[in-house]
Amino acid sequence: MKTTYRSRVAGYELDSNGHVNNAVYLNYLEAARWEGFYQIGAMELLKELDISPIITETQIKYMKELLMFDDFEIITEWASTGVFILNKHKIKDKEGKIVAKAESKLLLVSKERVIYDIPEELGEKLNRKETL
Structure with a gap:
């Protein structure tokens, strides 16, 4: 499965060189x-x-660097x-x-820190060859 997220660089995300700070990418x-x-x-699941x-x-x-107000997609x-x-x-x-x-x-974890298997329904969605 492929998904797309779009955003724009904000001024507070820049480092002293005017580029997006490396930690902001996280x-x-x-x-x-x-x-x-x-x-x-x-989300409901x-x-x-x-x-x-x-x-x-x-x-x-x-x-390549991103600068203030650059539009980007992930x-x-x-x-x-x-x-x-x-x-x-x-x-x-x-x-x-x-x-x-x-x-x-990533892992799926409960509040009690128990690692869960990926639910079958979710696994099927993740492994589909389509783009949203």
Whole structure:
């Protein structure tokens, strides 16, 4: 499954060089993930099961800077394997040039810190070959 999140760089997200601070990309990826869960219709299921996604690792490769008021989009490719949800993100500027690539691994966890298997319904959605 692929989902898309769009946003614009805000002034408070910049570093001393006038570029988006590297740590801000983690916030962008988090926003893209939540929007993706919403787009695929997973929010009700997560709420019903009282589980939440948590990040176990993220790797980002920065390729080009984003500047104040730049519009960008994050295309997230979703998949699942075992207990993990996998995200491959491409952050693109308004011209479609890749600004950064990232990969993340997530688990579904209860408030009691119990790791859950990915519900079959969610796994099927994540592994579909379609774009929303």
